[in-house]
Amino acid sequence: MIFAFFAVQSPVFRSVRGVANWLDPASTLGIMAVAVALLMIGGHFDLSAGVMTGTTALTVGVVSTEFGQNIWLAIAVALVLALAIGFLNGWLVTRTGLPSFIITLGTFLMLQGLNLGLTKYFTGTVTASGIGSTPGYDSAKAVFASTVTFVGSPFRIAILWWVLFTALATWVLLKTRFGNWVFATGGDEVAARNVGVPVRRTTITLFMTTAAAAWFVGTTLAVRLTSVQANAGIGNELIYIVAAVIGGCLLTGGFGSAIGASLGALIFGMAQLGIVYLGWNSDWFYFFLGAMLLLAVLANRLVRRYAEAARR
């Protein structure tokens, strides 16, 4: 419907090149939205997910340029760091029993400060740049930031990764015992524990998955742009949650899908570039976003009510 709305009014939007263009922002957002959706189904939020893409991108930048290491080593360091942050988030949430909203708000603010402080400390500026001339860059670019020409138009490889991650997440959710545990943990933690689900391990794994996705997206940004601002990624955490909710995730946990979150991200990408193609002022983007969120939540509620009524 969103596609039709923009496609009718803008020929660029419906061209192959146009499709490649709006799939691009949707892809990096989609990878995060899928991971965040899994976490939300498991009953938790991660407000540090956005800033963590910045943290990992900056780590890749600083380690590869300031320390002169091979970029693959820098990427590995960033992954270890991301997994450690994810573990810390999950461990704190399961240990204290406090809302993940508060815990990850804390890590969010701490990381925001660290990103700025450490980037300034190492580079003397607020950007880590020059990633393009580090050893190993070409192979890293092939994996994270190359383009594939399809029907005469360049498509970002991130789109392919996005589709793969969505498929993988769907399979895990619906077809593995871990997926069953995710739904159970988000649905009713106490009941899940009573029947022997390792609730704590499941929750920590979900936080680490979200962190790993942030690492992937952060690396993609660092390799693609070759320079990273110290405030990168901040503010995106809410957009991930919005995409997951538009895709049908319940805020209370226990319900949702990876494909839904991907569709949410797709709608996002369309809206973001569609508004540009129509020549509207891009200030209206956030208004549109808020309206979409409200509509999605109301629609979800209607559908669920209808489904429940039909069963009786």
Place this chain on the structure above:
Amino acid sequence: MTLLELRDVGKTFGTVIALDGISTTVRAGEVTCVLGDNGAGKSTLIKILSGVHRPDRGEVLLDGTPVAWSAPREALDAGIATVYQDLAMIPLMAVWRNFFLGQEVTKGWGPFRRFDSGQARRVTRQALGDMGIDIRDPDQPVGTLSGGERQSVAIARAVHFGARVLILDEPTSALGVRQAGVVLRYIAQARDRGVGVVFITHNPHHAFPVGDRFLLLGRGRSLGDFAKGEITQEEVTRLMAGGAELDQLAHELRRPTS
């Protein structure tokens, strides 16, 4: 055959004596009812039996050997399954997913190991059918089942996964008369399959039709441990309400005769 035996079990929390001097037996193919009013110590007893708490005094014997569990998982592995009142099922999940929750059947190997959903659906339908539970569609969310059906599915699940002792925490208390009857029927079903059942309730009308043994609790102490035939339903009710207290109450409530 005696499965589980309690000998003079007691538990203290700080200065509060939650349980003291409790003894009873659970036999295979029999129902041991634990009766008591609120605060009688029923939930502490469940927690000792299911491995959440350790008793401070006395012994718990399984097949004649003393046991000391430190986690619910250990009791579960020993064949002691507990069905908690409202906390047995995840409402938003399908019946078959709930049935296998925590004990999922898998197929494939390595990274391709997956939850065998076809098998899970089939076994769920079969196991429920064996207990005489007719679920229209194992794919419907548990939230769409009635309270009695939910308890029944939880009982069928415990029996299917090889429970030798089944502990039921107030399975009938939140239910209407007909729904409670349905659950009582499945308790009898589990009993007939040789499971030793511990049925915790505050309602003698539910306990009496299925019970073989009655342990009466009052304020953490045993008011008696009776085999069926040693006690009548009226006596049980009287003892639970504190005997003399009830007589006193009846006296107070009597209409004044002018």
